[in-house]
Each structure stands twice: as structure tokens, then as C-alpha cells.
Amino acid sequence: MQQIICMNNATRAVICLILLLTTISIAQVVGSVLFVSAQVASQIVLNDLSITEDEVQQGETVSFSVTFENIGNAQTTATARVYIFNSSNTLIDTINYTPTSIAPNQQKVQIKSWNSNGWPAGDYVAKANVTFTPYNASTNVSNELSLNFEIIIPKGGGASGPPLEPGKQELGEKPVVLPPEITPIIGGPVDFVKFPVLKEVVPGQSAIQGVQFTNRRDTEQVVEIEVQGIAQDWIAVSNDKTTVMPGETRNMDVAISIPQDAQVGDYLVRVDAKDEGGKSSDFMVVRVKNAGGERPAPVVLRTVEVDRVNRKTTVNVAIRNSAQKKIERLMFEDTVPQELEGEQVAFMDKPGEIKQIEGRKALLWEVPELLSNEELKLSYTIDGVLSEYSPYVNWYAYSIEIAKRVDLSELVLITDLSAAAIKPGEKGQVSASMLYVGEEPLEVSMTLEAPAGFIVEPNYLLVTLQPRSAFTARFDLTVPEDALESQLVRLLVFTDDGQVSARLPIVVLQPAEAPPPSAALISLKPADVTMLGLLIIALVVGYLLYNRRRDGGGASFNEERLEYARSLKKLMKAD
Known part of the structure; x- marks a missing residue:
């Protein structure tokens, strides 16, 4: 060791490199992809x-x-x-x-x-x-x-006073406080059998609503139609005077045109059908809603119609995206009035889902996207009609949820993917560990994609991941006989809503006599290490003799050099 210490810096560097190379222990190579995982928690x-x-x-x-x-x-x-x-x-x-x-x-x-x-x-x-x-x-x-x-208090005081009694509502252009109960009045020449109870609009909107009335008397009736409770230039009827034969049902259109500067709030509209013998009255609440305000949110406009002949309540909902950007995913929830919860619900256009939420009968729709200024229309019917309208006009129990679709990679985390090195023609195992952080059981499919010639067993795994739990999947992988170098495989976990994947290099061990460049760092047998050590020692001795001669020294075999030669001989015998 003293001789090595006394050598110059160049010689010392060469011998240190020799010692490093000759002491490397060649072990079986293992491929692994490890992902950092943390404690499962919500915030x-x-x-x-x-x-x-x-x-x-x-x-x-x-x-x-x-x-x-x-x-x-x-x-x-x-x-x-x-x-x-x-x-x-x-x-x-x-x-x-x-x-x-x-x-x-x-x-x-x-x-x-x-x-x-x-x-x-x-x-x-x-x-x-x-x-x-x-x-x-x-x-x-x-x-x-x-x-x-x-x-x-609205300008003009419309909504500040006490509720007005149905039938005593006067002509006005101001919103009002609705009475606690709204009930049609019968006894006139005709009965209203189909009528819009609630019409929600925004300023500047126009709409046409259909009305039906039937003459249930034995004689023809000359009916005069009159509208109260809203400015006359906001509303018009298609025929304000008509003759109705016994048993005849007549249709009438009611046109509504709300000015741009209309005050938001509720307008209680009364439609009278009268003759000299009396009148029948029905009521419609025209609700003017804000179109979005300073921070526009989707505007929900509801229309409720009652059909007394067929005993059905029809609900039409329009959802407007008043924002300047599209909504990627929208969930709309509507609840059925408690007085009608036991009745059958039928969807008319876009099907929804019927669920119980906090003890209430709820209807849910999911929309993949809603563009800026686009309007979504939903309709359904309820078997049943209420004779008192307050549950219809106080129908506020809806909600909207906006959220991006959840990517599977947010719920399924691949925490480890590993495999031992495999020799050509032999079978190894690929192990995949994953963590599922969802709240509900999730059924996923898994497969291991490998290069041509590699055999994967099984081809697919169908697994139900349990909430907030870890799972390990194992695939057998057979390497073809002619495989010459390492290859990549890919683990794929997927559902109908997305996928998550990870790649892993599979190390293919090659025969020792012809190791390919892409094999492990060093692949040597013990005998190879011995021969390599002897060759390097000979090169070092030659290098030292060359430096000695270049410096003018002769071949003087003094005691110190003789002892050094003996130590080299012992080293070779030991190897």
C-alpha cells in the first residue's frame, strides 16, 4: 500500500479506477418505477x-x-x-x-x-x-x-304593501307581494281547463302561452276575456270576445312581452272570462328574473301549466348560460312539490334521473357542456293537479352544479410498477400497486401492453376497487427466445370515463459471452473478473517501467523494487 501512496497523481488515479472496477459485484438487475404516495386525506x-x-x-x-x-x-x-x-x-x-x-x-x-x-x-x-x-x-x-x-323596496312601492287578495288585484306595472294562497274562481260562463300558472321571464323577453276553456252549460255563451294585474301593453289575448257552444272547448293564446326596463319581481295576472251572469277567473304569476347581474350565473326559467282534463301538471325548464364562456359540465336538480311527491313523473324530451335527496323526490339531469348564451330546455309531467297554486308559484327548490368531469388519474394512483430481469424464453412477473381514493366502489379494467412476441397472462383483469384502498395486480410476462434487448411495457387502467397508465422497462438478460450494449451496466462471470484484473495489473507494471526509463532510470533491482514484485506475484497467485 505504501508503494501506491508514494506514486504520482496520475498513477494513483489509474490504480484507484482499477480497484473500483474490480470490486464491482454484479447482481441481478431489477426494473422498477416507484411513485411517491402520501396519506389519504381530504381538504x-x-x-x-x-x-x-x-x-x-x-x-x-x-x-x-x-x-x-x-x-x-x-x-x-x-x-x-x-x-x-x-x-x-x-x-x-x-x-x-x-x-x-x-x-x-x-x-x-x-x-x-x-x-x-x-x-x-x-x-x-x-x-x-x-x-x-x-x-x-x-x-x-x-x-x-x-x-x-x-x-x-322597489321604486313605486309595488312589493312593500300587504299581499293582495286574488280577484282584487288591480291593473299595475309594479311587482307585488304574492298572497299566501292563490285559488281559481269558478261560476262564470266557462271553466278554464288548461292554464299557465307560472311563467318566469327576463327583461326584454316575449312568450306566447296557450289557454283552454270549456262551456259546461247547455246553452251557447258569449264570453268576454279581460286581463288584469299587468300593464296592458305587456300582455294581449288572441280574442277578447268569443261565442262558445255547449260542451265546446276553445283555445286562446296569451302573448306576453316584457320591456327591457321592467322591474324584477312577481306580477299576479288575473284572466277573467265573464258574461252578464258572472265570471270565472284564473291566475298566472309572471315572474321577471334578473338576467345575470354583475357576476352572471346560469338563469333558470320555469313554466308551469295545469291540465285539469287529463289531470297533469307540465313543467318546462329553460337554463340559459349568460356567461361569456362555456360550462363544461352542468348538473341540474329539481324537486317535486311535496303535495305531488307521490305522483308519477314522466320525462318529455331529455331523460333525467329520479332520486330521493334528503327525503325529497328529486329529478336530476347532467349536461356535458353548455355554450355561452346557449339555452337548454327540459320538460316533464306530473300526474296530478293542485287546486291551490301557491306550491307552484313558490317553486324555488332547485340547484345547479358546475364542475369539470373527473379524470380517472385523480382517483386511481399507480404507486409502484416493477419486474425482475427476465432471460429470453423465460417467464417473469410484473407487479402493479395502485391506490384508489374514491368514495364508491369502482369497476376498472386493466391490461399490460407489451411488444410483439411477448406473451402477457392474463390479457385483461376486471377488478372492483374498494373505496380508499390499495390493490396489487400481477401479470405473467414471457420473453421471446430472440429478444435481444430491453423493452418497454405499459400498464393501462381504464373505465368508460377515462384511463391512467404507467410505463416500465423490462430488462432482458443476455448470454454472458456476447453481452449486447443495452444489457446491464456490467455482466461478467468471476473468471472474467480475474482475467481482467491480471490484464490491468500487467498494464500498470508496463506503465510504471515506461515512466522509469523515460526519466533516465535503469533496471536496478534494489530491495524495495524486489519486494514490490514479490507482492504482485502473490496477488496473481491469489487470483
């Missing part, structure tokens, strides 16, 4: 709380929007709530949003209507938070956001 952050208008007219229906995000790594169920406080900091109302499943890194927007009818003018505060299932997180509630808004 919800409330990003935004907004209202369509911060000045709300009495009786106006506004929308509260909450935007929240799951910044954890596990899917969870989140429930948003908005609490309404008056100027005395007293809680007066709570808006409960539908519980929703939210994936990691997913953001959702939920929108729900709130009617200001019954609350006095003044200052109010809305506070919101989101509760969720934490799954190892330290808390189950998000941060809190708040906003201020004001309930005001």
Missing part, C-alpha cells in the same frame, strides 16, 4: 361566495353561488351552506346545498335560488362554509366567506 377550501345582485328588491328571487375545491388527495362528500343574518346578527334563514362528491383537485360551483319574500327592507349578511368527510384530515369544515347585501 376542502371555499374559494368564492357570490350573489346575483347585492341590492335585492322585496319579493325578488336571487341566486347564491358557492365555489369550493378539494385540495386533498382523497375523494369526499361536501355539503355547502349559506347562512342569512339580519342587521341584528340574528340567523333568519339557511340555504342548504345538495351534498356532492368531489374528487382530488376538482373544483365545483353550486348555485341555489333564494326568495326575499317576507323579509323586511334592510341590511343583511350571508356567511358560507362547506362541511366534508375528512378521511385523516384534522378538520371537517372549510374556511368561511361572507358578503353583504341589501333588501330594498
